[in-house]
Amino acid sequence: MNSPLVLELKGNSLDDGPGIRTAVFFKGCPLRCIWCHNPESKSVEAxxxxxxxxxxxxxxxxxxxxxxxxxxxxxxxxxxxxxxxxxxxxxxxxxxxxxRTGTPMDIEDIVRKCAADKPFYDVSGGGVTLTGGEPTMFTEWVGELAKKLTEAGIRVHIETCGMFNYDMVREKLLPYVSSIYMDVKIMDRDAHKKYCGVYNDIILENFRKLVADSEEMGFSFLPRTPLIPDITDTDDNLEAIAELYTETGVTKTELLPYNPTWYVKTEKLGVGLADELKGVKSWQSNDKLEHCKDIFRRRGVDC
Ligand code: SF4
Ligand code: SF4
Missing domain, CATH: 3.30.70.20 (Alpha-Beta Plaits)
Known part of the structure; x- marks a missing residue:
């Protein structure tokens, strides 16, 4: 069973899913998004x-x-x-x-540390978030962790880029998951390859399967889009994403405003910043954000 390195166990998190949570950040991702806020999570190596x-x-x-x-x-x-x-x-x-970024940890160790905050999860509707990086890169190991957390009475939430072997994730991980956030970044196939390093065929296929299985298997599902200036936040891209949601019956989404404060991490890791982002120094304006949200609201998608 392939075991991941852990970047961080972040307790008392209010940003990584419903309620108060402990977020477990794994190292390793199959995508190479040029705007990745956690560049230290891309490689599986320390x-x-x-x-x-x-x-x-x-x-x-x-x-x-x-x-x-x-x-x-x-x-x-x-x-x-x-x-x-x-x-x-x-x-x-x-x-x-x-x-050093990335430390090996035992499943039992993570469960024990997370379980210490169970009273906070229980009163707030929270739990443990498995994120990264991409937790499904280690489906068997992460599935075992999710199973043990569930047995300890802790709700498990995952954050995924959608690039994974669906059958394996459905068998090993989804039975122990109560909620999922999935990124839907770029609809154009070639642009997805250019900015995220892979084509989006598998991701969109998995999106449709997760929407269908969310009802059958009883987990909640929220697709989210990081708003990257002139890359994902264009009208054409957001219209295409909104159309996908209308077609598949998705009624709620979340838009994540761009946050350039992560640039310092590129220096620490000795990696460069993509040319496309060098001039981008601030968040989207409120007007721009509202404009993006309206694209979804016009189609009946709450955001
Ligand atoms: S710089 Fe690299 S090789 Fe040298 S001690 Fe540090 S980790 Fe080891
Ligand atoms: S020279 Fe700087 S990086 Fe090297 S050991 Fe001293 S403080 Fe650390």
Whole structure:
């Protein structure tokens, strides 16, 4: 059974599904969206995060690095072409400017930690959110986790990009899920490939199956669209998404305004920002947001 690395167990979350929740962020995603707010969640491998602002220039990393990759006098501190990701420097860095992203965790350990907050889930209608990254990349393992959480009386919510093997997810994971948020980003097939790294055929097929199964299997389902300026927030794209919802009987959606504060993470991971986003420095205006929402409301889709 393929086990994922965990990026974070975020307690007391109000943003990752209904009620008060613990969000479990897994590492690894089959998509490569250029606007991904969690770029550290794309790779399934552990990575080194470098915070230049926190470095005090003590030179310890240079002394302990076995491959000559760390040098605080060089731009970026770590030469990633030489770094072998041994993470020796992480323990040695006094201000913790160097961090490992991605830690292995046992299912039992996660259940135990999450169960400590069960009273808060119960009073608020919350539970545990499995997110990432893409939790379905590890369907068997995550399904086992969802099963154990359900047995502990904890409701499980998942957030997915929709790119997965449907039959496997239906068998191993969906029986233990009470609610799902799924991203619907771009309807045009080629544009989806260009901005998200894969064609959207499987995603749209899985969308239709999830809508159908939500009634049969009894989980709630909410499709959401991140509003990326001039990429997903165009009238043409939103009209096409609204049409899909009308056709499949979806009556509610959520639009997620663009938030550029994640750019700092690209520096920490030593990855670049896509050219398309370099000029984008602020959220959509309220007028633009209302315009986007109206496209759905006109078709009877609440948002
Ligand atoms: S992770 Fe290892 S190889 Fe990479 S910079 Fe740190 S000590 Fe050097
Ligand atoms: S050990 Fe940490 S604080 Fe010291 S030079 Fe290296 S990155 Fe900077």
């Amino acid at each position: 990575e080194l995060s470098v915070s230049l602002a926190d470095c005090i220039g003590c030179g310890t990393c240079r002394k302990v690095c076995p491959s000559g990759a760390a040098d605080p006098s060089k731009p970026g501190i770590v030469d990633r072409t030489k770094c072998v990701r041994c993470f020796t420097c992480v323990q040695s860095c006094p201000p913790k400017a160097l961090q």
